[in-house]
Amino acid sequence: MAQGYFITGTDTEIGKTHSAVALTRHWQAQGRRVLAMKPVASGCEIRDDGSWWNDDVARLSAATGQQDLALMNPYRFLPPVSPHIAAREAGQLISLEVIAAHYQRLAEEADVVLVEAAGGWLAPLTDELCMEDMARRLALPVILVVGMRLGCINHALLTARAIRGAGLTLAGWVANRVVPDQLAYEDNLATLKAAIPAPMLLEIPYQG
Ligand SMILES: Nc1ncnc2c1ncn2[C@@H]1O[C@H](COP(=O)(O)OP(=O)(O)OP(=O)(O)O)[C@@H](O)[C@H]1O
Numbered sequence: 001m002a003q004g005y006f007i008t009g010t011d012t013e014i015g016k017t018h019s020a021v022a023l024t025r026h027w028q029a030q031g032r033r034v035l036a037m038k039p040v041a042s043g044c045e046i047r048d049d050g051s052w053w054n055d056d057v058a059r060l061s062a063a064t065g066q067q068d069l070a071l072m073n074p075y076r077f078l079p080p081v082s083p084h085i086a087a088r089e090a091g092q093l094i095s096l097e098v099i100a101a102h103y104q105r106l107a108e109e110a111d112v113v114l115v116e117a118a119g120g121w122l123a124p125l126t127d128e129l130c131m132e133d134m135a136r137r138l139a140l141p142v143i144l145v146v147g148m149r150l151g152c153i154n155h156a157l158l159t160a161r162a163i164r165g166a167g168l169t170l171a172g173w174v175a176n177r178v179v180p181d182q183l184a185y186e187d188n189l190a191t192l193k194a195a196i197p198a199p200m201l202l203e204i205p206y207q208g
């Protein structure tokens with residue numbers, strides 16, 4: 001059975017997918033078979049040939065080589081809004097059991113499975129559930145992607161506290177440089193290393 005990780009972040013658009021791709025390459029280089037999952041994706045497009053397209057699913061599948069995009073991504077929505085709103089508008093019910101079943105199938109075929117959440121830790125999934133509930137249902141250790149920019153220390157520490165408060169393991173964190181010239185970057189990094197109660201797994205430079 002695979003080792004799974006739930007990838008969360010300090011916010012939306014701070015490099016969860018970017019980091020998941022980097023982690024995939026890192027583990028592939030060690031000879032491990034990595035598969036990825038984006039259980040819920042909003043902001044999808046329908047292409048001229050009628051196929052669905054989502055940027056995260058495309059980037060993750062390009063890195064892992066997965067062909068079965070429906071297995072990777074059971075829930076997909078057109079509007080680029082929070083999943084609970086997109087699902088309500090589409091009249092669809094997001095089920096943690098469906099997501100867990102898809103995860104199990106991937107876990108049977110891989111050494112590592114990365115599950116990329118949508119948004120941040122408490123981002124709503126349905127009117128009742130949030131991303132934390134998904135991580136808890138899958139019972140996965142969590143990797144926190146910190147988008148390195150002003151304000152990230154507060155977001156990172158709040159998220160780390162919430163993860164541990166949920167009874168889950170914070171397996172590690174990624175320092176992802178989302179802006180080219182964060183002031184006092186090294187000081188910020190040192191503060192995060194001292195304050196986050198888990199190891200930094202990867203430091204990703206700005207790649208603009
Ligand atoms: N290290 C980096 N250097 C340069 N650009 C980056 C870096 N990390 C992320 N980006 C860019 O920032 C944007 C957001 O990154 P990404 O899509 O990985 O975020 P995300 O947290 O997965 O977003 P979402 O919440 O939509 O899933 C992308 O355009 C990506 O190319």
Ligand SMILES: [Mg+2]
Nearest residue numbers: 016017056116
């Ligand atoms: Mg993403």
